[in-house]
Amino acid sequence: MITHYPILVVGGGNAGISVSAQLLNKNKKLQLAIIEPSEKHYYQPAWSLVGAGIFNKAKTERSEASVIPKGATWIRDAVTSFKPEENKVYLNNGISLTYDYLIVAPGIQLNWGEVKGLKENLGKNGVCSNYDFRYADYTWTCIQQTHQGKAIFTNPHTPVKCGGAPQKIMYLASDYFRKQGRNKQIEVAMWSGGTRVFGVPKYEEVLKGIIAERHINMQFHQKLVEIDGENKRAKFIGIGEQNKDVETWVDFSMIHVTPPQSAPDFIRNSPLANTAGWVDVDRFTLQHNKYKNIFSLGDASSLPTSRTGAAIRKQAPVLVKNLMAAMQDKPLEARYNGYTSCPIITGYGKLMLAEFDYDNQPAETFPFNQAKERWSMFMLKRYILPWLYWNEILPGRM
Numbered sequence: 001m002i003t004h005y006p007i008l009v010v011g012g013g014n015a016g017i018s019v020s021a022q023l024l025n026k027n028k029k030l031q032l033a034i035i036e037p038s039e040k041h042y043y044q045p046a047w048s049l050v051g052a053g054i055f056n057k058a059k060t061e062r063s064e065a066s067v068i069p070k071g072a073t074w075i076r077d078a079v080t081s082f083k084p085e086e087n088k089v090y091l092n093n094g095i096s097l098t099y100d101y102l103i104v105a106p107g108i109q110l111n112w113g114e115v116k117g118l119k120e121n122l123g124k125n126g127v128c129s130n131y132d133f134r135y136a137d138y139t140w141t142c143i144q145q146t147h148q149g150k151a152i153f154t155n156p157h158t159p160v161k162c163g164g165a166p167q168k169i170m171y172l173a174s175d176y177f178r179k180q181g182r183n184k185q186i187e188v189a190m191w192s193g194g195t196r197v198f199g200v201p202k203y204e205e206v207l208k209g210i211i212a213e214r215h216i217n218m219q220f221h222q223k224l225v226e227i228d229g230e231n232k233r234a235k236f237i238g239i240g241e242q243n244k245d246v247e248t249w250v251d252f253s254m255i256h257v258t259p260p261q262s263a264p265d266f267i268r269n270s271p272l273a274n275t276a277g278w279v280d281v282d283r284f285t286l287q288h289n290k291y292k293n294i295f296s297l298g299d300a301s302s303l304p305t306s307r308t309g310a311a312i313r314k315q316a317p318v319l320v321k322n323l324m325a326a327m328q329d330k331p332l333e334a335r336y337n338g339y340t341s342c343p344i345i346t347g348y349g350k351l352m353l354a355e356f357d358y359d360n361q362p363a364e365t366f367p368f369n370q371a372k373e374r375w376s377m378f379m380l381k382r383y384i385l386p387w388l389y390w391n392e393i394l395p396g397r398m
């Protein structure tokens with residue numbers, strides 16, 4: 001068995017696969033291995049549409065084997081720890097591998113267990129989440145079965161992948177209730193651990209207008225701590241100065257939960273992590289701040305931007321250029337500007353395409369005002385982006 005690779009990649013998700021494919025497209029002779037335990041690969045951005053009944057869940061899942069780039073070796077195991085001084089990673093099966101260069105991209109960890117009663121109730125009792133492939137279609141069941149009472153949507157106090165996703169499904173549900181003539185009987189509410197609707201004022205203003213017009217009840221500084229599925233009620237604890245430690249039980253007909261999230265445990269307990277637990281890389285070059293032969297991108301990295309696949313699309317070419325420069329002892333010249341994008345679906349056939357950088361300044365692609373809800377942008381999300389993901393992004397062509 002080969003135990004040394006010039007390039008080792010941890011994680012075969014959006015980031016790991018696209019960056020590996022781009023490297024191999026530049027140089028077919030590179031010896032590169034991807035360590036990935038899962039037999040399946042998922043297109044997670046479509047789970048918001050699955051939860052709204054407008055995307056076939058099966059089409060978001062493919063075999064991992066089908067996305068591993070030609071020329072790469074797939075090691076079907078999980079990394080458990082790192083010894084960067086010895087250029088070594090340890091696998092679950094006890095074996096260790098060494099590398100010349102390491103790319104770390106294992107994604108974000110979903111901490112379902114942090115909310116009492118959540119794991120036990122997920123997928124029943126009106127408790128749903130688009131954040132898990134297994135239950136994304138149960139969200140649609142819940143939306144259809146809600147005729148009165150409260151439809152609650154939560155957003156945790158932690159960073160999440162796709163900061164807009166907790167809201168997208170709320171806007172879709174409220175639009176559905178309105179179309180079905182149920183909006184007077186159902187109160188739609190967001191209970192959020194955050195402090196505001198959206199971090200970029202240009203887009204936030206539009207969302208605030210939608211929230212006011214649809215009478216959505218927004219609660220901030222609130223942390224979900226318990227779900228009592230049998231009695232269909234949820235407990236929140238205030239985390240702001242004004243409501244600190246105040247407990248509130250809220251009855252629900254359905255509750256869509258976005259779980260608390262963090263860097264994976266094997267990253268946060270490793271020498272690669274910064275104090276917050278993420279892989280500690282330079283925000284512009286994506287090179288590790290301490291170990292110069294380590295790079296990171298995607299949800300597990302410390303890059304201080306909204307964690308999305310769209311961000312990875314701009315990070316991957318920067319990482320590739322800088323890694324190749326490092327391999328030739330040249331200065332790292334490529335820079336990532338924090339670009340990220342959040343296609344905020346505001347209803348059936350309506351989407352506002354938010355795109356912005358590290359400074360929360362809009363960085364828009366199209367020559368029109370993207371703060372406007374548009375049918376064309378909904379079509380982009382529904383049909384074009386999934387196609388691009390499987391056919392252009394994963395094969396490293398964009």
Ligand SMILES: Cc1cc2nc3c(=O)[nH]c(=O)nc-3n(C[C@H](O)[C@H](O)[C@H](O)COP(=O)(O)OP(=O)(O)OC[C@H]3O[C@@H](n4cnc5c(N)ncnc54)[C@H](O)[C@@H]3O)c2cc1C
Pocket residue numbers: 010011012013014015016035036037038043044045046047048077078079080105106107108130131161162165264266297298299300307308309310311312341342343
């Ligand atoms: C509901 C939802 C909606 C979203 N909407 C959008 C959107 O509209 N637009 C957008 O751009 N993004 C969206 N995203 C976010 C996007 O899916 C993520 O940002 C992206 O998948 C991150 O890529 P990644 O490679 O960092 O992590 P992932 O794609 O999650 O991949 C991580 C991989 O690492 C593997 N791994 C984990 N642990 C180990 C280990 N110990 N050893 C080796 N491998 C390991 C995992 O099995 C996994 O395959 C959404 C996500 C969700 C859940």
